[in-house]
Amino acid sequence: MADDSQIRIGVLSCTNIVRKVSRAINLAPNATVAAIASISNSIEEMKSFAASNNFPPTAKIHGSYESLLEDPDVDAVYFPIPASLHVEWAVRAAQKGKHILLDKPVALSVYEFDQIVEACEANGIQFMDGTQWIHNPRTAKIKEFLTDPASFGQLKTVQSCFSFAANENFLKKDIRVKPGLDGLGALGDAGWYTIQASLLANSFRLPKTVTALPGHVLNDAGIVLSCGALLDWEEGVTATIYCSFLANVTMEITAIGTKRTLRVHDFVIPFQETEASFTTSTTDCLSEHKTMNEIPQEACMVIEFARLVGEIKNRGAKPDGFWLSFSRKTQVIVDAVKESLHNNLERVLVSGR
Amino acid sequence: MADDSQIRIGVLSCTNIVRKVSRAINLAPNATVAAIASISNSIEEMKSFAASNNFPPTAKIHGSYESLLEDPDVDAVYFPIPASLHVEWAVRAAQKGKHILLDKPVALSVYEFDQIVEACEANGIQFMDGTQWIHNPRTAKIKEFLTDPASFGQLKTVQSCFSFAANENFLKKDIRVKPGLDGLGALGDAGWYTIQASLLANSFRLPKTVTALPGHVLNDAGIVLSCGALLDWEEGVTATIYCSFLANVTMEITAIGTKRTLRVHDFVIPFQETEASFTTSTTDCLSEHKTMNEIPQEACMVIEFARLVGEIKNRGAKPDGFWLSFSRKTQVIVDAVKESLHNNLERVLVSGR
Numbered sequence A, B: 001m002a003d004d005s006q007i008r009i010g011v012l013s014c015t016n017i018v019r020k021v022s023r024a025i026n027l028a029p030n031a032t033v034a035a036i037a038s039i040s041n042s043i044e045e046m047k048s049f050a051a052s053n054n055f056p057p058t059a060k061i062h063g064s065y066e067s068l069l070e071d072p073d074v075d076a077v078y079f080p081i082p083a084s085l086h087v088e089w090a091v092r093a094a095q096k097g098k099h100i101l102l103d104k105p106v107a108l109s110v111y112e113f114d115q116i117v118e119a120c121e122a123n124g125i126q127f128m129d130g131t132q133w134i135h136n137p138r139t140a141k142i143k144e145f146l147t148d149p150a151s152f153g154q155l156k157t158v159q160s161c162f163s164f165a166a167n168e169n170f171l172k173k174d175i176r177v178k179p180g181l182d183g184l185g186a187l188g189d190a191g192w193y194t195i196q197a198s199l200l201a202n203s204f205r206l207p208k209t210v211t212a213l214p215g216h217v218l219n220d221a222g223i224v225l226s227c228g229a230l231l232d233w234e235e236g237v238t239a240t241i242y243c244s245f246l247a248n249v250t251m252e253i254t255a256i257g258t259k260r261t262l263r264v265h266d267f268v269i270p271f272q273e274t275e276a277s278f279t280t281s282t283t284d285c286l287s288e289h290k291t292m293n294e295i296p297q298e299a300c301m302v303i304e305f306a307r308l309v310g311e312i313k314n315r316g317a318k319p320d321g322f323w324l325s326f327s328r329k330t331q332v333i334v335d336a337v338k339e340s341l342h343n344n345l346e347r348v349l350v351s352g353r
Helices: A016-028 A041-052 A065-068 A081-095 A110-123 A137-146 A168-173 A190-201 A297-315 A323-342 B018-025 B044-053 B065-070 B083-095 B110-123 B136-145 B168-173 B190-201 B297-313 B323-341
Strands: A007-014 A031-037 A060-062 A077-080 A099-102 A127-129 A155-165 A209-212 A222-230 A238-244 A245-256 A262-264 A275-281 A284-290 A347-348 B007-010 B031-037 B060-062 B076-079 B100-104 B127-128 B155-165 B207-212 B224-232 B238-244 B247-258 B261-264 B275-281 B286-292 B348-349
Touching: A007 A016, A007 A065, A007 A297, A016 A031, A016 A077, A016 A297, A031 A041, A031 A065, A031 A297, A041 A060, A060 A065, A060 A127, A060 B110, A060 B168, A065 A081, A077 A081, A077 A297, A081 A099, A081 A110, A099 A110, A099 A297, A110 A127, A110 A323, A127 A297, A127 A323, A137 A190, A137 A245, A137 A262, A137 A284, A155 A190, A155 B155, A155 B247, A155 B348, A190 A222, A190 A238, A190 A245, A209 A323, A209 B065, A222 A245, A222 A323, A222 B224, A222 B323, A238 B155, A245 B261, A245 B275, A262 B247, A275 B247, A284 B323, A323 A347, A347 B286, B007 B018, B007 B065, B007 B297, B018 B031, B018 B076, B018 B297, B031 B044, B031 B065, B031 B297, B044 B060, B044 B247, B060 B065, B065 B083, B076 B083, B076 B297, B083 B100, B083 B110, B100 B110, B100 B247, B100 B297, B110 B323, B127 B297, B136 B190, B136 B247, B136 B275, B190 B224, B190 B238, B190 B247, B190 B323, B207 B323, B224 B247, B224 B323, B323 B348
Parallel strands: A007 A031, A007 A077, A031 A060, A077 A099, A099 A127, A155 A238, B007 B031, B007 B076, B031 B060, B076 B100, B100 B127, B155 B238
Antiparallel strands: A155 A245, A209 A222, A209 A347, A222 A238, A245 A262, A245 B247, A262 A275, A275 A284, B155 B247, B207 B224, B207 B348, B224 B238, B247 B261, B261 B275, B275 B286
16 A cells, blocks of 8 residues: 555556656655556556556556546556647546646647646646656756856856657657657657756746747658757847757757856766766866765656645645746747747747747 | 078067967977067067067067068968958968968958958968967867768767857957957857857858857947857758857857767867867767877967968978868858848858858
8 A cells, every 4th residue: 555645646658758757656755656557558468567667566557548537546647648648638637636747748739738737727736747857956956056146147048959869760650750649859859858958047937039940850741850949038148959869869058157157968867867967167167066866867856746746635735836837838939949940940929928 | 590491470460369379480390480560569569579479589570561571581471460451461461472371250251351362362372360279189180080970970960159258348449349340249259260160060061051040249339249150051960159258258069960979168279288188979978089289279270381381482382272261161151140140130041152
């Protein structure tokens, strides 16, 4: 039986990301895997998946998503399903009172995501997108540094990139290159991280405008395999993002302030699981900053998510709206890049969206 | 007396950059400082400058640029004068048979620079622009790595930036922020380096198009204090450049290929004078590459320049046209960024220019 104080999380599908996140749930003292449902695996396959991934023996096996959402012993659901299915299942989960940990991209458009927002707000649901690096203790240190005028000064530009060279099989068959599934391609996947890095460096404020850059690559179905964009805020503060399925793995943030420069070379997935670093520099001096995390960043994410759900469940707190807002802003920028790509790289006004 | 095999270089003005370059000429075994001319210093001041910078006692003091250009004991001239004066004096030097080491930006436009090109070609003049990092042995190693398909793969994107936070005095009075002098601002200064880094990573081929990015900053006189641009080649190969007088010193190249990523954190001026490094990485492996140079990179530049002049002077060789062509391509891109900035950030076709 789950410890009463633990948040009981149901997971959907038997995929690799569920292996990783269920391990994280196991590592989080305030959460437990309570159930699994898959629409493409048999009950036997799910049982075997549960056993090989150390699910608690109490974890239930559901033959359908509906059945899992009806389960009174599930507090929250982790959704690693194609983005095209997010609206339907996240809205249904919210209506059943289940809290939501939703993989990025959170939807195929802000229009869709706003239906999730509405359902969460109407039902008092805690929402969080499944971006893990945001929860690494290093990220808090980076944010602290970037918002410290005394040492960093004022931000002038932040350049981030996340690329990996996908193999032929991925480029043919992965859901991230299929119009009917995660139809936002590299932009909704790798690009999501770079957009959040840009927002984080700008204290989570939306830019004024977004402009897609020349040189993007689409596949035959029109899905983005590689693209870049420029975001700009007032007074010449800019961010450039680059995301690609076609270039060697690179996970870079370079943020330049008036007084110092910050560099991270592994922002999405740190080179080491329980230790991470970044550097800061002036003309004369380069400093390395290290942070330790006893548990991997995905477990930090689960702990924070379960903590917020626990506050609601056990103390009658309200959901923390930051995470809905952060995901929505990210989706606004994803949409704007896509709009710019479709409109001859036109500059897209974003303020107020 | 100068060693007969040494190329005799005349320098113009008594500025800090002349201190640095005359030191480099002294360090270069195949060159010597043969003369100085300044239009804003007295003969006495020049004598004192010559002595305190260890010019050979044979170095002549000229009261005017004309007089230095007439000097039969001068083979070549180093021009650290405002860009607005380049056409006039470089053309006159070429007509007098003097080889030319010209500071960047080489001119205020390609239209102007083509007059220098014509004068050099008509008079068999060796030309080189005074960009020093290109001559660091590290740069040759970087180029070798970036053009090795077996280890780097194909280039996908190169992102470079050169910024420094200029002080108030610079921002008010430096020739680089004055329309009548080096009227190209940060673009012609810091931007020059990033454009050359982009060209180097692309085997010195001009991009198809150039697009200035939103978020640029101009001073009251319309001079660029900070800007970015996107260059693109065929098949989704891109470069982004960022140059600024308003942000902490940063001298970065990140080049991402299909197989590896290259990073340089000090490409313009290495942290150490006689040693430099860069890193390359794959998913699993980060390697540091070090190069040693016995003499600083500016002396490497002088040695190469003097070697080429020596080939012409002593062996009847023809000038090496690479350097004229490289400077011209850089100037083409500078012009295109400026054109884009003036035309609402329009994309500018560059091929064939």
